[in-house]
Amino acid sequence: MRALLASLVLLAAVARADEGMWMPQQIPDLAPRLAELGFKGDAKAFADLTGQPMGAVVSLGGCSASFVSADGLIATNHHCVVGALQVNSTPERNLLEDGFVARSRAEELWAGPGSRVLVTTSVRDVTEAITGRIDPKLSDAERGRLLERRVKERTAACEKKPGIRCTVASFFEGARWYELAQLELQDVRLAFAPPGNVGNFGGETDNWMWPRHAGDFSLYRAYVSKDGKPAPYAKENVPYRPAHHLAVSPKGAAEGQLVFVAGYPGRTQRLRTLREVTEQMEWSYPRTVRRNREMLQLLDALSKDSKETKIRVSARVRGLANSMKNREGVVEGASRGGLLQVKAAEEQALVAWIAADPKRQAEYGAALPALDRIQAEKERTRERDATFEALAQGSGLFDAARTLARLAEERPKKDLDREPEFQAREWPRLKEKLERLEKTYDPKADRALLRYALIEAAALPQGQRIAPLDEAVGLAAGAPAEESARRIDAFLDRLYAGTKLQEKATRLGLLDATPKALAARHDAFLDLFAALRPFERQLEDARYAREGARSRVAPVYARALLAKAGGLVAPDANRTLRVTYGVVKGVSPRDGLVYLPQTRLAGAVAKHRKGDAEFEIPAPVLEAMRAQIARRAGPYVDAKLGDVPVDFLSSVDTTGGNSGSAVLNDQGELVGLLFDGTYETIASDFLFDREATRSIQVDSRYLLWFLSDVAKATNLLDELGARVGTAVAP
């Protein structure tokens, strides 16, 4: 009876999801909880970034990934290699549609400029170096600039080692700072990607949705120079041999199984104040949803007229649609889950906890009111500030002008004096951006989006005007909308007629130009940005002042939160390496409905619709699936499902940036790749929901089955040690 009781208690504890995108070094402290969940391994292993399994976990910059062979093969999501597929596609050979299989290493395709693999090799606490000994008499803006300078200095010192990329990042609202060093491999090649309607099966319709049937997997390979050093792409480079790689499990994931996810989650905002979150929910997110919807309508209309335009804006369309659906999901989930009410109650409890003790009151009491004041000041000009930012976001030419002008301004300075965005370490990325515009620039779309932003600028209220823009275009507060639109159109006629920035040679030729040389060109876009630059500088000053002010009190607020919680707390995600754990399991997202934890090939076939751009499975894949379903047996069949599993749900705590993350079983084997979260849990970026949160992963068996039965990629299966009938290499 006592044993039964104990196991019941355990079950109740296990049943709920645990919050936390943990720093690897925090995992050893979680050992008791992991043991409770049945973990028999050594939790300390996760803290060793150069050991197994963490040594195999990498970043692609925006996506996560992991080494899966001794010869540098890397598993990630299909949606993380879309850029590589785009770069290597031609009108005759559409890799986005058809996928790609390298039958030998010689066939592997360079992933293109900007592609890289980052292997975190060390994490050091630099809190004292960043925040120690600051003159209390500094102004807010001076304080902000000092912190930034210290970050730049540490970064530069860390990057002295060749082939190393460093990040100094704030944790717990600036209460802690860590320096992360990453080995940067620059020659990345595509080894395998499934057809688009496997990797992205279900498209926008299924995005964030369950049940899901996407084969969102692909394989890269990292290359280095012959002497084993990171090097730019060169034909004669050789495969990188990582110290560690993960075994791809042919057993996949089963319901109830404990899994770990190691990767690079982007941003969460769970430690933000009520007032900050309220702005996101009630102003910023709804605004993004509205703007993205309107911009998508503009791009959709233009795409209908031109296939060329459609291709050029496809990545942007996908980005706008994705963030729109995300924001909508967050706002909806927040409203459903009563996010603001919960936040309000939590904040009230914190205030009461602080007030209950004079010592606490003295230490923490001023922080929250100060944060609220800073936020209120920010909100005063938010329409104007967001509208100004939208200019560069909307127009590739405006962004190019800004990049060239800012580079010209910053280049003469010492590197440590430059704005971080324009330090020498960023120059290759900036150059690549100016190159990439060649593929994504569409004159009609560029102009339509810039026009959209200008119409917004024209409608700004008195007191939030962008004066130099008003002057350049001829706008004024309160002017009739039609009159403004007419002036904007006339201005855009002049603007696009008076620029040469749409020419790649021009853009690249100006990369090293001086401000004077730029001015002498009388390029309309460069002139426009020059006119706006003093205004942008004001915004920068305000931002430094805000960040300086925030850095005085936000860490105090975070320390109060941590002290009140009284135990282990995971910091908000900030694009650094994290580990989360959870259990493979379904969920009831709504009354009367249950999501089962796994899907299977038969479900993919049931969704197949001939002629449907999102749901038409390519004929050979469909045929192989049908044959497999009929067979009901084979090395990748899940006995319980009687079919090859496709995707699965787990209660791990992840967010954007975790895409491509290795999902590990308690043996440290790769059992899946994380690629999404369910729509119901998007709001977890703000408030973790222990009942409803679910991430979506593709099962390793689907990858292996696809390589075996569809791609017939025996070379890759052999390398993964996963060829049918052979044992998996440890």
Add this chain to the structure above:
Amino acid sequence: MRALLASLVLLAAVARADEGMWMPQQIPDLAPRLAELGFKGDAKAFADLTGQPMGAVVSLGGCSASFVSADGLIATNHHCVVGALQVNSTPERNLLEDGFVARSRAEELWAGPGSRVLVTTSVRDVTEAITGRIDPKLSDAERGRLLERRVKERTAACEKKPGIRCTVASFFEGARWYELAQLELQDVRLAFAPPGNVGNFGGETDNWMWPRHAGDFSLYRAYVSKDGKPAPYAKENVPYRPAHHLAVSPKGAAEGQLVFVAGYPGRTQRLRTLREVTEQMEWSYPRTVRRNREMLQLLDALSKDSKETKIRVSARVRGLANSMKNREGVVEGASRGGLLQVKAAEEQALVAWIAADPKRQAEYGAALPALDRIQAEKERTRERDATFEALAQGSGLFDAARTLARLAEERPKKDLDREPEFQAREWPRLKEKLERLEKTYDPKADRALLRYALIEAAALPQGQRIAPLDEAVGLAAGAPAEESARRIDAFLDRLYAGTKLQEKATRLGLLDATPKALAARHDAFLDLFAALRPFERQLEDARYAREGARSRVAPVYARALLAKAGGLVAPDANRTLRVTYGVVKGVSPRDGLVYLPQTRLAGAVAKHRKGDAEFEIPAPVLEAMRAQIARRAGPYVDAKLGDVPVDFLSSVDTTGGNSGSAVLNDQGELVGLLFDGTYETIASDFLFDREATRSIQVDSRYLLWFLSDVAKATNLLDELGARVGTAVAP
């Protein structure tokens, strides 16, 4: 071990749904199966239409219902009393929106013209009387007319008894004929209806969907003259005292429970041939979907311009949308379930079974080829025939003209010589239709829909033209569409300018007019129909010939099917009284997804959205729900759910017409009201899916909770014997 095995076998048998909308007299033969499912009652009771429980089951004509008190209270769906709510609504008092509760019998509201309650009192086999001794030399058309005449004769003889309405209906494709006698109660009054956003909660969005949270219940009461006889509405009438009524169970339905549904399912087509079903799937249903969508767009555009129009076309819009969603669901479900492939295999097996035995071949061999020929002949002119029918369906004025002209033509005949549609027994209904037009006629909508039909007529191919229409409008095969449209518009100008049929007094004044009197009016619509009448007569002749031909072979085909099945088979639904049984249970409608069998108040509250026309729960209801959810206890709380249950799924076999049907537990108590099927099972009208079929019912506890906690209708609860704390009257 043996016992375990036996129970496993039993479980497997129980797990699947049983096909069959059974005739009550078939139920005793199902006793062994019912015992297997745990039924401990007497299956023979279902065959006694004048006993308990069947004596309590009634039809509302199009909907099903049941007596639930000794004083004639009737439980049915909210969506079955919409007409009564409409008739009794005023601009000041919108019952559709607010619902209605009669606090005393004096407050009960007449349900309006056309409302009636039909109690089936006997079912007699009249196969010999209808199909016996037919001269084999009759032509197909003569045979068709003879069968119709015999049906009319039997009906007339049966209806000699006062207050009795009779139906002579074909079963098993005309292999059997039954005469059903029904007591017709004409004074029906509304006792209770919930607000629209309870009864129809979720609107079109949730229609056919699960999870569902509709409180689709309402209460009528039947009245009779003081001497207990059926009588038209009169204030001094008294409540009807049915011989039997159902106890409304305060225990509702639980997962795994055996339930019976008794009601009047409309039409299924499971015994149809492959070729007949193929036409439905590939031509008729897709055509309806396309046409309804286009007509809805027309009506939607007109409704945007005018609130008046919106109200007038609301019932039609709902009808078009509902049948569109139904047809789409059938086609989608049929495609997903491989309906045509299954049908083809079944038909092939039947042909092989027949061919395997010379005696069978001699008896059945000719039937299927003959049916295929009849169907092929029908398909030859289907575009034309369907387009002609659409004229009256589209335009209320055209339909009125047709009704008046046909009445004038038929009235001089002896009643038995009249077309069934225009026999004396139908006159009140026809008059009501002409009266009702006053509420639904909208000149713009009427013209738009007639124009839509005429555009279709203009596009008919050579060889399928409607010659008198071509002549009247000036259309010709192959004419340019723009030219046709111009002529149609000019014709419509003349048509609507030249009619007075939009005036109620004119329509009703012509109810007794002679053909000559109608012609003398020179009303444009009457003249148009007169010009088309000879053509319509040709269509009628073709229909009689087809039905005559079919009546020779369809019964043979059905007998072959029955002989091959070798056991009990339920006939297709034909609007007569049926009983079906099943189990309360969930289902997995798609890979990765499970529908739980029950929903609850908390799920309704979670769907509530302020400002959403379909999902805004009225404030007092919402408040009561929230209080109940917080309380977690009370007489109607389901212990397992910890909440008041709302709707539930069961595997009973039902279709349109079953709406409002009593759902009985094995004690014969009412545990719910059936109101819908799930979208995934709509195709069951053609092929029953033993795995996926689910009907949707509202739990009796939601009704009782609503009457108690929201409506505070103690008078009704007392009458139901279900007032909190009191025992339920047996």
